[in-house]
Amino acid sequence: MAKPVVAENERRRRRPTKSGEVLSERLIVDTALRMLREHGNAGLTVRRLGTALGADPSTLYRYFRGIDDLTLAIGDVLIGRALEGWRARGDWRADLRDLGVRVHGAYLAHPQAAVLTASRVTGRAHEIAADETVLGVLRNAGFPDADAVRIYHAFIDQSLAFAALDAASLALPEAARRADERVWRATYARLPADTHPHIAATAPLLVARMNDSAYPAALDMLLDSAAWQLRSLRGTSGS
Template sequence: MPKKVVPEAERRRRKPAKAGGVVLSERLYIETALRMLQEHGRDGLTVRRLGAALGADPSSLYRYFRGTDDLLLAVGDELAGRALRGWTPTGDWRQDLRELGLRIHAAYLAHPQAAILTASRVSGRSHEIAADEAVLGVLRTAGLPDAEAARVYHAFVDQALAFAALDAAALALPHTARAADEAVWQATYARLPAATHPHIAATAPRLVARMNTSAYPTALEMLLDSAAATLARVRAEGGVVPGGGEGGGEGGGAASCSGCSG
C-alpha cells in the first residue's frame, strides 16, 4: 500500500538545522541525492556521504527522512514533479497523453542512476499523486468509462516507467560498454547472411537505424492507438455522456485536469 503523504512542512523541524552556513531542508537533501547518484551511483548514496557532501552531521538526514530508502522515494517523486512542471492540458486527449508520457520518460532519463532505483517504486507523495490525477483526468475527460480509464492508465504509467528504467540502464553503463553494445547491430546483425537468417538480413538496415534509439515513442503511439480504438468502441456503444464518464454507470462525472500541473 502507498505510504501516507506527509507534507514537507510537517516533516521539517521548527528551526531548520544549519550545516556550514547552509540551511538544511528536505529539498536540499533531494537535490544533493540526485547529484550524488549521478556522480557515484547507488553506492555513493549513504548517510555518511550525504552528511559529508552537505557539511552536516550524518544524523541530520533523519530530521527529514526515515532513511536513505525514504529519501529515494522522495527523489522519485521529485522526478515526477519535474515531468509535470509547466504542463497544462490542451483538451486534445491524445496530444495531452503523449506529452505527459514523453515528459515522464525524459525526466527520468535526465537522471539515469536515479531512474534505475526509483522507476519501479510507489511513493504516494504529492507529485506522484498529481501525475496520476493528470493522466486519469485526461482519460476520463476524453470519455473513457472508469474501468477502461483505469486499464489504460495502468498500461500507460507502467509503459512510461518501464522504458525509463530500460533506457536509463543503458545510459548508466560505462561509455565503453555502451559503445560496444551499440556496435553489435552493425558489426554482427548487419552481416548475418540471408541464407541462414533471412528475416534479420531483410530488415538489418532498418534494425541498425533503429535499435540504438529508444522504442518508447513508437510504443507510446501503439498504446494511444489502442486507447483511441477503445474510445471509439465506447462511443459507438453509446456509453459516453458529454464531457466524459459513463452514462448511467459508475463515476458518471468527468474528472477535470485543471490544476494537475503539480
C-alpha cells in the same frame, strides 16, 4: 527502530551547514541526485550524503527515515519535474502523449536515479498529482472508469518501464554502452541471409533504429489502441 520524521517547518536547521546553506528536504534530495549522477547508486549513503551537505549524517534522519525513504522522495521529485509547466490542451491523446514524453524525459535526465526509483510507488504528492491528472484526462475524454483505469495502468507502467530500461543503458560505463551499440552494426548487420533471412533483410532498418528508444513508438501504439476503443464506444452509444 526508525526515528519519527518531524514536520518540515519544525525540523529545518537553525544554523547553516558548512557550505553556508540551510538544510532542507529539497537540498538533501538535490544533493542526492548529484551524488547519484557522479558516483552511481552505490555511492549514495547517509555518511557520504552528510559529508556532501556539510552536516552531521544523523541530522538527515530528521528529514527521512533512511535511504529508502529518501529514494521515494527522489522518485517523487522526478515525477514533479515531469509535471512542471504541463497544461492540458483539451486533446486527450496529445495531452497524454506530451505527459508520457515528459515523464520518460524527466527520468532519463537522471539515469542512475531512474534505475533506483522507476519501480517504486512513493505515495507522495507529485505521484498522486500525476495519477489524478492521467485519470482525469481519460475520464474527461469519455472512457468508462474500468477502461480509464486499465489504460492509466498500461500508460504509467509503460512510461516507467521504458524509463528504467533506457536509463539502465545510459547508466552503463561509456565503453560498455558504446560496445552494445556497435553490436547491431558489427554482428547483426553481417549475419548471412541463408541462415538468418529475416535479420538480413531488415538489417539496415535494425541498425538505424535499435540504438534509439522504442518508447515513442510504443506510446503511440498504446494511444492509438485507446483512441480506437473510444471511437468504438462512441459508435456503440450512437454519439
